[in-house]
Amino acid sequence: MGAASPKRSRWAEAAAGLPGARPAPLPASPSPELCFLVEAPPGGQGWVHEIKYDGYRLLAIIEGGRARLRTRGGEDWTGRFPELAAALASLPAGSAILDGEAAVADASGRTDFSALQRHLQEGGAAVAYFLFDLLYLDGLDLTACPLSGRRQLLARLLAGAPAPLVLAGQIEGRGAEVLAEACRLGLEGVISKRADSPYRGRRSRDWLKTKCGLRQEFVIGGLTRPKGGRSGFGALLLGVYDGKELRYAGRVGTGFDARRLADLSRRLARLVRPQSPFAGKVPGLRDIAAWVEPELVAEVAFAGWTRDGLARQASFVSLREDKPAGEVRREAEQPQEVGRMPKRTNRRPDPAGAEAESVISGVALTSPERLVYPEAHLTKADLANYLAAVAGRMLPLLARRPLTLVRCPEGMSGECFYQRHAAPAFPRAVRRKYLAEVIEGEALYVTDTAGLAGLAQAGVLEIHHWGCRIDRPERPDIMVFDLDPGPGVELAELIAAALEIRERLEGVHLASFVKTTGGKGLHVEVPLARRSTWQEVGDFTAALAGEMAKDHPERYVINMRKALRQGRIFIDTLRNRHGASAVAAYSPRAKPGAPVATPLAWEELSPKLDPAAFTVATLPRRLATSRDPWADFGTLRQALTAKAISAFSRPRA
Numbered sequence: 129m130g131a132a133s134p135k136r137s138r139w140a141e142a143a144a145g146l147p148g149a150r151p152a153p154l155p156a157s158p159s160p161e162l163c164f165l166v167e168a169p170p171g172g173q174g175w176v177h178e179i180k181y182d183g184y185r186l187l188a189i190i191e192g193g194r195a196r197l198r199t200r201g202g203e204d205w206t207g208r209f210p211e212l213a214a215a216l217a218s219l220p221a222g223s224a225i226l227d228g229e230a231a232v233a234d235a236s237g238r239t240d241f242s243a244l245q246r247h248l249q250e251g252g253a254a255v256a257y258f259l260f261d262l263l264y265l266d267g268l269d270l271t272a273c274p275l276s277g278r279r280q281l282l283a284r285l286l287a288g289a290p291a292p293l294v295l296a297g298q299i300e301g302r303g304a305e306v307l308a309e310a311c312r313l314g315l316e317g318v319i320s321k322r323a324d325s326p327y328r329g330r331r332s333r334d335w336l337k338t339k340c341g342l343r344q345e346f347v348i349g350g351l352t353r354p355k356g357g358r359s360g361f362g363a364l365l366l367g368v369y370d371g372k373e374l375r376y377a378g379r380v381g382t383g384f385d386a387r388r389l390a391d392l393s394r395r396l397a398r399l400v401r402p403q404s405p406f407a408g409k410v411p412g413l414r415d416i417a418a419w420v421e422p423e424l425v426a427e428v429a430f431a432g433w434t435r436d437g438l439a440r441q442a443s444f445v446s447l448r449e450d451k452p453a454g455e456v457r458r459e460a461e462q463p464q465e466v467g468r469m470p471k472r473t474n475r476r477p478d479p480a481g482a483e484a485e486s487v488i489s490g491v492a493l494t495s496p497e498r499l500v501y502p503e504a505h506l507t508k509a510d511l512a513n514y515l516a517a518v519a520g521r522m523l524p525l526l527a528r529r530p531l532t533l534v535r536c537p538e539g540m541s542g543e544c545f546y547q548r549h550a551a552p553a554f555p556r557a558v559r560r561k562y563l564a565e566v567i568e569g570e571a572l573y574v575t576d577t578a579g580l581a582g583l584a585q586a587g588v589l590e591i592h593h594w595g596c597r598i599d600r601p602e603r604p605d606i607m608v609f610d611l612d613p614g615p616g617v618e619l620a621e622l623i624a625a626a627l628e629i630r631e632r633l634e635g636v637h638l639a640s641f642v643k644t645t646g647g648k649g650l651h652v653e654v655p656l657a658r659r660s661t662w663q664e665v666g667d668f669t670a671a672l673a674g675e676m677a678k679d680h681p682e683r684y685v686i687n688m689r690k691a692l693r694q695g696r697i698f699i700d701t702l703r704n705r706h707g708a709s710a711v712a713a714y715s716p717r718a719k720p721g722a723p724v725a726t727p728l729a730w731e732e733l734s735p736k737l738d739p740a741a742f743t744v745a746t747l748p749r750r751l752a753t754s755r756d757p758w759a760d761f762g763t764l765r766q767a768l769t770a771k772a773i774s775a776f777s778r779p780r781a
Contacts, residue, residue, distance in 0.1 A: 139221060139266040143281060148272030148326065153752030154223050157489050157516045157577065158187055158263060159329040159509070160200045161227070163337035165459050169303030169320045170336060176275070176298045177306040180317040180337065181258050182239040183231025184450050188216050188257070190224040197230075199450040202490045208248055212257045215290040222266050226282070227327075228259035228296065238314060241427070241446050259286065260296035263327055271327040275334075278327065303338075311340035330486040330496045330509055343429040343445065346377055347453045349405045351396060353417040360393035361417060364426060365410065366439060368458045373407035377437060377458070380428050383444030392447075396420050425451050455492060488512040489519075489581035491557050500539035500589060501722045506744055508539075511716065512584035517748040519577040521727075522714040524762050528597045530563065530571040532709040533583065534590035534718050544589070544718050548572065548709075557582035561598050566707035573598045589718040592709035595665075596658075601706070603658040607665045607768075608710045609673065610700035611650045614685075614693025623733045625676075625684065625697050626650050630730065632672055636772035641758050644739040646717035646725040651710060655761050660768040662706040668768060669701035671776035713758065716744050726750075729757035 143149050169177060186205065189196045195216035197206045206213050209230055216226070231239035232253045247253035262282040263271050270278050279298070286295050299306050300323070307318045317339035325334035346366035354362045363381030367374040384392070399420040404410060425448040430439040437458070486496035486509050496509035515522070536544040537553070550560040550570035557578035560570040574580055583591060595606040609629050613622050626642050629652045633640045640654045656665070670686070676699060677684040685696045703710045711717070711725045722744035728737075742750070 139285075142284065143265050143268040143270060146270065146273040146277040146281065148274070148277075149268045149270055150272065151267055151749065152264075152269035153517070153748055154189070154191055154264060155225065155269075155513070155517065156519070157202060157513075158189070158198075158225050159486055159488050159513070160185060160187055161261075161327055161329060161335055162200075162331040162486075163319060163335040164331060164333055166336045166338055169307050169318055169338045171301075171303050173301055174323055175303060175320050176300050176323050177303055178260060178296055178298055178319045178321070179310060179315055180319050180339075181229040181231045181296075182241040182316050183229045183244050183258075186212075186228060186230050186257070187263075188212075188224075188226040188228065188259075190216055190219065190221055190226075192223075193217060201450060201452050201455075201487055203450070205450075209255060209257075212255065212292050215257070215292045218290060219285060219293075221285060223264065224262065224266070224285070225264040226259050227261035227263060228257050230255055230257050232256070245446055255292060256294050257292055258294050258296040260298075261327060271329065273326065274324045275321055275327070276323045307338055307340070314340075316340060316343065329513075341429060342432060342439075343427065344459045345425050345427050345448050345451055345456045346380075346439070347374060347422045347456050348396070348420060348424045348426055349374060349376070349422050350410070350419045351417050352379070352381075352412075352415045358389070360389040361396070362415070364392075364444070365406075365416070366426065366428065366442070367406055367422065368456055369454060370407075370457070374405050374422050375437070376406045376408065376410045378430075378434075378439035378442055380426065380430075380439070380442040380444045382442075383429075388444070395424060399423055422453050425449075425453050425456055452487075452492075455487065488584075489516050489577040491555055491578050491581035491585055493581070493585050498539055499541070500536065500587070501720075501744070502539065502541055503720050504722050504743070504745065506722055508584055508587075511589075511744065512581045514716070514744045514748065515580035515584055516577050518714045518751060519580055521751060521756055521758070522580070522712070523574075523576065525713050525758065526591070526593055527575050528573055528599065529593040530573055530596070530598055530601060530709075532592040532594070533572070533586075533588045534592070535587045536589045536718055537587035539587075540589070540718060540720070551586075553586045555582040555585055558586070563598075563601060565601065571598065589716055591712045591715040593712050594707065594709050595704060596706075600658055602662070604660060604662055604665050604704070604706075605656050605658045606710075607654045607656060607669050608701075608703045609652040609669060610645070610703055610710065611652070612693075612698040612700055613648055614690075614696050614698060616695040617697055619737065620735060621683065622648075622650055622697060623737070625699070626652050626733060627730075628676065629672070629699075632676070632776075636769075636775045638766055638768075638772065639760075639764055641727065641761055642730060642733065643713055643725055643727045643758075644742060645711055646715070646719065646723040646739075646742075648739075651725075653710075653761075655764045655766065657765045657767045662704070664768060664773060666701070666704045668773050668776070669704045671773075673699035673701050675776045714747070727756075727758040732757070 185200050186197045195213040232243040233239050262278045310318050320336045322334045348364050349367045350365035351361035352363045363379040366377045368377045400418050401421050404419050405422040427445040427448050428442050430442040432440050486493045498508045500508050532548040535547050559573050563571045595604040611625050630640050640652050643651050673686050677686045685692050713727045715725050717723050724742045724747050726742040
C-alpha cells in the first residue's frame with residue numbers, strides 16, 4: 129500500500145485525538161441512533177438541543193470518491209437525492225459516515241415535508257442536508273467518542289462545504305425554552321442529546337424527542353367510500369402494530385388535496401385484498417369500501433388518543449416511504465427519567481411496552497441491547513453488526529447450504545440448544561426448503577446479509593452447515609477433516625497434523641484449506657465438484673485418517689472414545705455424512721469471549737498462532753487489513769477421482 133494522502137493523514141490525526149476513536153474498517157451497514165419520545169426536554173447542563181427537522185433521515189456513506197445515501201431502514205436512496213450525493217462526494221475525506229436529515233426549508237427556515245415530497249416527484253425545490261453527526265472518518269470509528277467531540281470534527285469537515293450541506297444548529301441547556309420557541313415558530317419539536325454520549329446505533333435515552341403536538345406514523349389498512357363531491361376515497365383506516373398484530377387506530381379524512389387523493393387512490397387500488405388486515409373488530413363496516421395490504425405508511429397529525437386507543441381529530445400529513453410498515457407502533461410519551469442512564473440489562477422495553485427494536489441489514493431486531501455474550505459485553509445488535517461486517521467473505525462459503533444452528537435465545541447466560549428445522553422464531557429473511565431425507569421437514573438456509581441478521585434475531589450464536597447445497601443435498605461439495613487435540617497435545621503437534629493431511633491430499637492432487645474452529649482444534653477442508661456421493665467422500669476421508677493413525681499410532685486416533693485421546697489427536701471424519709455439519713467459516717461460537725472459526729493461510733500455521741485472538745470484536749479489523757486466504761475456495765472444481773479414492777487403504781475396525 130502507498131503512503132496516505134495529506135488530507136487523509138490530517139483527518140486521521142485530528143480524529144485520533146478524540147477519546148474513544150479506534151481504527152476500524154468502514155462499516156457496510158451502519159445503523160442510526162433513534163430517540164425516545166418524552167413529555168418534556170431535559171433541563172440542566174450536559175444536554176444539547178436541536179430542531180426536529182421535517183424530512184427524511186439519511187445516513188451518508190462516503191468511499192472511493194463517491195457517496196451513498198441510506199434510509200434508517202437500510203434502503204439505498206442515492207438516486208433520489210443525486211445533488212446531495214454529489215455535494216457529499218466533494219468533501220475532503222477519503223471515507224466517512226455522516227448522519228442527517230434531508231429536508232426542504234421555506235423562507236422562514238421551517239422545513240416542510242410536503243414540499244420535500246413534491247420535489248421528489250417534480251423537482252425544483254432546493255433540498256438541504258442538515259448534518260448533525262459523524263460516525264466514521266478516514267479509517268477511524270468515532271461511535272465511541274463523545275457527541276461533543278464528533279460534533280467539533282463534523283464542523284471542521286463541513287467548513288467550506290457546498291450549499292446543500294448544512295451543519296445542524298445546536299443550543300446548550302435551556303431545554304424548556306428551546307421547545308417553547310420551536311412550538312411558537314410552528315416547528316415539529318426538539319431533539320435533545322447528551323453531549324458526552326457515544327453513538328449507539330439503536331434507540332437510546334441518550335437521544336430524547338419532544339413534540340409540539342401529536343404526530344406519528346400509521347399503517348394504512350383500508351379506506352371508506354367517498355361522500356359528496358369527493359373522488360377516490362373518503363378516509364383512510366389506520367393501524368399500529370402490537371407485536372405482530374395490526375390494531376385498528378382510527379381514521380383520517382382530512383389533509384388531502386386533489387393531487388394527493390388521486391395519487392393515494394392509484395397506490396391503494398394495487399393493494400386491495402378481500403379480508404381485513406386488522407386484528408379484532410373495526411367499527412363502521414358498512415362505510416368501508418375496501419381493505420388493503422398493510423404496506424403504506426402515513427404520517428398523521430392528531431389531537432390525542434381516545435380511551436379506546438384511537439387517534440382523535442386526525443389530519444393527513446404525508447406518506448412515509450422511509451419506514452417499513454412492520455416497525456410502526458403507537459408512540460407513548462415517557463416520564464422524564466433522564467437524570468442518569470438506567471442500568472444495562474438483558475432486556476429493555478420500548479416506550480409502548482413492547483420490546484425495543486433496531487433495524488440491522490433490513491431485519492428488525494427485538495431486544496437489541498440483550499447481552500448475548502455477557503463477559504464480553506456484546507449485545508444482539510453487536511452480533512448482527514458483526515455478521516454484516518463479515519458477510520462479504522462468509523456468504524460465498526455459506527449461502528444456500530442447509531444449516532444446523534446453536535440457538536441461545538437469552539444469550540449465553542440462558543439455555544442453548546441445537547436446531548435445524550424451521551420454526552416461527554426465524555424471520556422471513558432466513559429461508560426454508562422442505563428436505564424429505566434426513567430431517568423430513570423444512571431445512572433452514574440463508575442467501576444474503578439479511579438472512580444472517582435473521583439468525584442473530586433468532587438468538588443463533590453458532591452457525592454450522594452441511595457439506596452440500598440446498599438444491600442438491602445428495603451431492604457433497606466439501607469434505608472436512610476435524611482435528612480435535614486430546615489432553616497434553618501442543619499447538620505445534622496440531623499444526624503438524626494439519627500439514628500432514630495437506631501433504632497427503634496434494635499427493636492425490638487435491639488442494640485444501642485450513643481454519644480454526646473457535647475452540648482448540650483445526651479444520652482442513654477440501655472443496656469438491658458435485659460429482660461424488662456421500663458414501664465415497666465418507667470412505668475416502670475415513671481411509672486417509674485411518675492410514676495416518678496406522679502410520680503414527682502415537683500421534684493420531686480415529687476412535688472417538690475420549691479415553692484414547694490422551695496425548696493424541698482425534699481425526700474426526702464423521703462430518704462427511706449426509707446431514708452432518710461443521711462449524712461455518714466466520715461463525716461465532718457459544719463460548720466465553722465470542723471466539724470465531726477463522727480461515728487461515730497455510731503460512732499462518734506457526735508457533736505464533738493464537739486461535740483465541742480471533743473473536744467477534746477483533747475479526748472485522750483482520751478482514752480489513754489482510755487478503756482473503758480462502759479466496760480460491762469457491763473457484764476450484766476439483767473432483768474426488770477413482771484413483772484418489774483407491775490411494776489409501778481402508779481403516780481396520
